[in-house]
Amino acid sequence: MTLAPEAVRSMFDRIAPVYDVMNRVMTVGLDRRWRRLAAESVVMPGDRVLDGACGTGDFALADRRAGASEVIGLDFSERMLARARSKAPDIEWIQGDLLALPFADGSFDAATVGFGVRNVADLDLALRELRRVLRPGGRVAILEITTPRGIVRPFFSLWFDRIVPVLGKVLPGGKAYAYLPASVKRFPGAEELASRLAEAGFGAVRFTLLGGSIVALHTGVAEVTG
């Protein structure tokens, strides 16, 4: 099941009021640590940073804590952005599409995307857009749920295939959570995402598995083009 961009946008508009609470519950509070690690792996003091698919703004805030002097958060859901604005009115929050970023080439020193690339209609286009708006040598961090390996796998299946869909039935805006397992299964594994980043023009691509391998943090450096 692949949702059209408009359906994804309205789904996130609906879950905006419960999004932060659900994140904390579903990750037993680890999501904040993952964003901090991701931000610290690519943001350097004084950087101008784009947080794409910023949602309610927690990754952009982690980028700022990691030393960014300017952070721009971009998302296509106005209600997610309204939450972000209420947390940090001084950050610039822009409504826009990851697939057509409203910035000139080479505008940023670093870019982060947390749990956002899984939902885009064209992953390769999103990665190319991130590459385009980074200066050569600029760094990207992609944090995303991945299908886990080893001992965690059966527990993940139980959680994702049985418990999350039930939460989806009882929570307001819960349809988004019913959609979550399918979107994770469809998404490329960590090795493949690393190859797609390389194809999009990133060098030194690496990934680390976090949370017992349920989340992958990919980083890469924008290569000089031409």
Ligand SMILES: C[S@@+](CC[C@H](N)C(=O)[O-])C[C@H]1O[C@@H](n2cnc3c(N)ncnc32)[C@H](O)[C@@H]1O
């Ligand atoms: C799961 S939330 C992640 C929010 C935040 N990055 C975080 O770390 O919690 C995914 C976000 O991606 C946004 N999104 C999905 N596709 C998008 C697109 N094509 N352009 C801009 N935002 C998009 C949704 O509106 C939603 O806010």
